[in-house]
Amino acid sequence: MGVYFVTGTDTDAGKTLVAGGLLALARQHDMSTLGLKPVASGCDMTPAGLRNIDALTLGEQSTPEVGYETINPYTYEPAIAPHLAARRTGRVPTLNDLVSATADPLARQRDLTLIEGAGGWRVPLNEHEDLAGLAVRLRLPVILVVGLKLGCLNHARLSAEAIRADGLQLAGWAGNLIDPDFAADAHDYQANLDTLGQTLQAPCLGLVPRLEAGSPGQRATAAAQHLSLPGAD
Template identity: 55%
Template sequence: MSAAYFVTGTDTEIGKTTIAAGLLHAARIAGRSTAAAKPVASGCQLTAEGLRNDDALALLAQCSLPLRYDEVNPLAFAPAIAPHLAARESGVSLDVPALQNAVQVILDKGADFTLVEGAGGWRVPLGGIATLADLARALNLPVILVVGVRLGCINHAVLSAEAILADGLPLAGWVANVVDPNVARLDDNLATLTERLPAPCIGQVPFLPWIAPQQVAQHLDLSRLML
């Protein structure tokens, strides 16, 4: 049975791609075929093959289906700024229907486990008044929330969960990703998140000085995902 999810985070730089790659790896070692999409990415590097984004490449490396880079990341921008600003500077419109069509190409591959990773948090702007939340709604995918565990994460996590549910999408699960090795009262923070987030915790990933998908996967449990 195939399953697809939209991956969002409580903020930028909280390890969405780290967790997404770990989830894909966990699916692969469980014998499931995998695919992924990073529909829009900024902060890309110019290579001989064109603009390439490290996050998109990390996802592509965990896809068992033979996908092209431009399928995984159809819109790539060089400036390391908000995607809508990078697109504006490049003269490109971030149109939800166009992004939906691009992602649908990946979904139609029919992998057992597919992830669509957003950029930043739930309300990251696209063109006009649209946000990445509108893309998730258009795709009608259940959501996995990556919580960057550091000071202030409880508020960010609860607000994000409320926004996801208010937009009519199910919160299939969340992951606690410890991004601050010195965060105070870690166990208490994790307990509070578990009490207040209306979805199962599918993993608690400790601060890892060396990060690899196979390491992250050891701390994740796909069987806890709803839907």
């Protein structure tokens, strides 16, 4: 399988749901897995320290298990853009910091490793660098999670163009149904999916429907039923 960077068309597009689902699917095939979220804002203070629900979800789907600090080395409590949260705390990472923080986990060479970004492709990391720069520095193929709602065609196409403009491969995309009304008309819904397939010019790894409420682990397992692994024919 290898290592992939997971980005989304927007905040709350469903990156963690899809990433968790792909890791869960790999585990079902007896593969070793690792999910990393180097930078996360919107963390909760716990007796063990700041914890982010997305990072915890990725950790739950990582086999063999690793420590939380390996998954999410840069944690910020404010639920705002990561670079703003980092500035507020005075702990602002650089791309060099992230490359160093991910070096040892990537050396573990799991069957499938996913590095999840924050927000969309152009989310700033600091005043001079974008978080997407980590994927560029590591030369990683990218999985794009498309939040299926009105406006997603523009968001998805712009994201794909930006990924390719940065010299990276769009290894695949997955749709996550955010707005049920978007799929209310089956004909129009399929037409939108056809447009995504034609214009993104990358394999579709699956379409995740609206899932019933449950724990992050339960949702990841449910999402896995609607996904296929990257590179699988």
